[in-house]
Amino acid sequence: MNPVIPLSEDSDAASMSSVPAASLSTIQKVLLPLGVVLFDWLFWREGGGVNMLVFTAFIVVAQLLMLPRHAAARRSGYFWLMVGGSLFGAAMMAVYGSGAAALACMASVLLLLGYVNQPHLKLVLYALLTAANSLAQAWLRVLRSVRAPRNTGAGVRRSWFYGRLFLVPLGILGAFHVLFAVANPRYEALSGQVLAQLGEWLGRLLPDISIGHLLFIALGFLVTAGVVVVVPVYYFADHESRFGEIVRRQRDRVASFGVRRPDFSFRHTRMLDLRKEFLAAAAVFGLVNVLLLAVNAIDINWLWFGFEPAPGFDLAQFVHEGTYVLIFSILLAMGIVLWFFRRNLNFYQPGLPWLRWGATVWVMQNAVLAISVGLRNYYYILNSGIAYKRIGVCFFLLLVFFGLATVLLKIWQRRSAYSLIRLNSLAVYAVLLLLAAGNWEVWIAEYNLQPRFRSIDVGFLLSMPGRTLPTLVAHRSQLDAAAHLTTEDQYGNATTIPAAAAQQQLNVAVANWRAHHAAQTGWQGFTYADWQAYEQLKN
Template sequence: MTDFAPTASAWPDGQPARPASTAIFSPSARVAQPLSTTQKVLLPAGVVLFNWLFWLEAGGPNVLVFAAFVVMAQLLLVPRVALVRRSGYFWLMVGGSLFAGAMMAVYGSGAAALACTASLLMLLGYVNQPYLKLVLFALLTALGSAAQAGPRVLAGLRAPRDTGAGMRRGWYYGRLLLVPLGVLVAFHVLFALANPRYAALSSRALEVLGDFLLWLLPEVSVAHLLFIVLGFLVTAGVVVMVPVHLYADRESRFGEFIQRQRNRVASFAVRQPSFRYNKAGALDLRKEFLAAAAVFGLVNALLLVVNAIDVNWLWFGFVPKPGFDLTQFVHEGTYVLIFSILLAMGIVLWFFRRNLNFYAPGLPWLRWGATVWVLQNAVLAVSVGLRNYYYILHCGLAYKRIGVCFFLLLVFFGLGTVLLKIWQRRSAYSLVRLNSLAVYAVLLLLAAGNWEVWMARYNLQTRFRTIDIGFLLGMPGRVLPTLLAHRELIDRAPQLTAEAKYGGSEVISAADAQRRLNARVANWKAHYQAHPGWQSRTYAAWQTYRQLSVSK
C-alpha cells in the first residue's frame, strides 16, 4: 500500500513543504480495488463482534472490547512505515480510546461513552489524514469517511467468476436497486412523520413482516436485521478508509503564528511575507490602535469596579441572608458572567488578529492593557467559581454545578492561551488547537469520575435542610448502596422532595421516600438478574449487586 503523491504547498515557520492533503492509504489500496485479505477477515469479524457485543445490551465492557478491536484493526491495516505511526495525536487517541473504554467497563457512564466514541472517531480521522492537528477536523474527517465506506464496499462487490451470465446479470441489477431502495426508505420515513394514518398502516405492515420472518427464522427479527446492517456500516467505517481531503486542505492554510499581511485577511489565512507599511496603512493601524486602546481602557475601568464589588462581597465572609434567593443569584449571575468572559476573549482575538500585532508605536501599551483585562477576567472567573461554591455549600451538588467547575477550568486555560496570543503573536488557529485538546482532556477526566456516588455522599449530610430524594433515586444503580447506608438520615431529614407528577417538585414523607427506595432497589436487582450477559455488566454494577445482596 502506497501513499498518495503529495501536492506540495508552502507551510509556515520555515517548515519543509508538506502535502495539502495526504491520506496514508491510496484509493487503489483500500477502496477502488477489491478488499485486501486483512480487510476481508476484519469486516465480517467486526459485524459478528458488533452484533454479539451490543444487540439488546447496554454499554459496559462490550465498549472496551470493541474499542480494542478498532485499535487492533488500525494497527494491522496501517503499514509500519506510515507517517501516522509517528503522530503523537494518533497515539493520544489510541490511549484515550482504550482509557475511555476501560472507564465504560468500570462505570458505564454517559461521559465515558461520549469520550470513547469521540476518541475512536478522532483516531480514524488521524489515520485518514495524518497531518491533521485540530481534533474537530479529525472528527469531521472520520464521519465523512465512515459515511462513504459502507456504500463503497457494496459498490465494489463482484459476482463470483464461475457463475453464468444470468447470475452475473442478477447480481448487477441487485446492486442497481440499492439506490432506489434507499430513496424509498427516505420517503417512507418522511411520510410516516407527516401522516399518522400512514404511520399506523406501515407499522402494521412491518409487524406482519416481522411475524413472517420470526416464523421463517425464529432467531431473526426486522429490528435485528437492521441492527446487523448498522454493525456492517460501523465496521466498514472502521476497516475501509475513504480519503477525505476537505479539512486537511483547509488546515494546511492555517499557521501557528501571525505574520504581517498586505490584505485584510484574518489570522487563519496563509501567511504572506513581511512588508513595509505605506502612510495609508500606518494611518489605518493608528485608528485601529486608538479604538483598541479606548476599548481596553474603558472596559478595564468598568471591570475593576465589578471585581472590587465581588471581592468585597463574595471573597471574604459571604453569608446569604434569610430569604436570599441563592438559586437565582447563582444561576443568573453565573451565566451572565461566563458570557462576559467569553465576550472579552473574543474582543481580544479580534483586535490581535492582524497587523496591529506589529504596530510598534503603541504595541507595548496595547499588550499591557489587554493583559490587565485578561487578568481581570481571571478574577471574574474566580468570582463565578465562588458563586458556584456557595451554591454547593448551601444546596448540594448537581450535574450543572460540576459542569460549571470543569468549564471554569477550561476558561482559565483559555485565558492563558489568550495571553500567549498577545505576547507571542499566536494565531486563532493555534488557540483553537490548544483549547480543543484541553476540552478533550476534560472529557477524559469526566469519564474517569464516579460522579453520581460522590454527589449522593455529599448531598446526604445532616447540615442540608432539604434532600432531593427523587433526584438521587433517578441516578444510576451504583448509588443505591450509598442511599441504603443513609436510611436513618433520610428518616430524620427536615424535608424531602421529589419530582411532582405534572412538573416541579413536591414534598414527600420519610415513609414514602423509604418505600420508593425499596422499590428502586427491587427493580434494579430484578433487572440485573434478568440480564446475565457480561457485555453490559460493569464492575460498578457487579459491586453494587454484591452490596445489595448482603444489605437489609
C-alpha cells in the same frame, strides 16, 4: 451513418461492472465480516460495559494491522494520543458504564479514525469531521467492491447488478420513512402495524431473526465498514494547511510593469489605518478595564469574604442568571482580544507595549471574574447540593482559565487564532477524559445525603444509575431526618412527599434493579461498579 445498436440488460450490467472500483485488501475482507459478527454478539440487547472495551480493542488492533510499518500515522503523536484515549474511555466504560465514559470512548475512536485518514491533521474538530465524512462513504465503497461470483450465468449477474442498484433507493426510502414517522403520528402507527406483521412473518420463517435484529446487523455493517475501510478525505487537511501557529506581518505591495515594488503612499495610508485601529483598541481596553474593575471590586467585597445569603434570598436564580451572564462576558472578552490581535496590530511598535499591557490587565480581570463565577457555584453547592450542571460549571471554568492563559500567549507571542483553537480543543478533549474517569453519581449521592442538608431531592437521586443504590441504602436514615423530601410528578413539577413514601420508592428501586441485574446472563454489558453494587445490596 452508423447504425444504432440497442443495449440489452446484460450489456448494461457488463458496462456498469466494468467501472473501476477500489477492491478490498485481504485483511479488510477478513476484518469486515468479523467486525459485523462481533458487533452483533457484543451489543445486541446489551448495555454498555465490557463490550465497549472489547470492540474498541478490536478497532485499535484493526488500525494497527492495516497501517503499513512506515505509515505517517505511526509517527503522529495525535494518533497515539487517540489510541490511549480510546482504550482509556473503553476501560472506564467497563468500570463505570457512565454516559461521560461512553462519550469519551466514541469521540476518541472517531478522532483515531480521523488521524488515521489524515495523519498531518492537528485540529481536533477537523479530525472529527474527516472521520465522519469517511464513515458516510465507507459502506458505499464496500458495496462497490463486491462483485458477482465468477463462472455464473447471465441471470445471476443481472440479479446481482439490480440488487446493488436498488440499495441506495432503499436507503433513501428508509430515511424518508423515519422523517414521516416523526412528523405524522397516524403514519407512524400504521407503519408500525405493518412492520410488526412483517416481523411476525419473518419470525415464523426465521425464528432467531427479527426486523429489529436485521436493522441492528445493518448498523453493525455501517460501523464496521467505517472502521475497516478508510475513504481519503483531503478537504479539511487542505484547509488546515493554510493556517500557521504564529501571526505573520502582511506587507502590502503593488505591481508596476511586472515588478512588485512598495507603494509608499499606500503604506502611509496603511499606517494611518493601523493608528486608528490602535486608538479603537486602546479605548476599548481602557474603558472596559475601568468598568470591569468596578464589577470585580463589588464581587470581591460581596462574594469573596464572609458571604451569607439573606433569609428568603433566591440562591438558585442568583447563581443561574449571574453565572450565565458572567460566562458570556468572559467569552466575549476573549473574542475581542482575538479580533484586535489578529493581524498587523501585533507589529504596531508605537503603541504595542501599551496595547499588550492593557489587554493583559483585561485578561487578568476576566480571570478574577471567573473566580467570582466559581464562588457563586460553590455557594450553591454548599447550600443546595451537587447537580450535573454544577459539575459542568466547575470543569467549564477550568477550560476558561486555560483559555485565558492561551490568550496571554497570543498577546505576547503573537500566536494565531488557529493555535489557540488547537490548544483549547486538546484541553476540551482532556476534560472529557477526566469526566470519564469519575464516579460522579455516587459522589453526588454521598454529598447530597449529608445531615446538614434539610431538603433532599429524592426523585433526582433515584433517577441516577443503579450503582448509586448502595449509597442511598447506607444513608437511608437521612430520608427520615430531612425536613423536606421532593420529587417530580408526571408533568415535571416538584412535589413534596413524606418520608415513608420516599423509603418505599427506594425499596422498589432496589428490588427492580436487583431483579434486572440478576436476569442478565451475558457478560457483554458487565461493569465493575454494577457488580460491586449488586454484591453490596445482596449482602
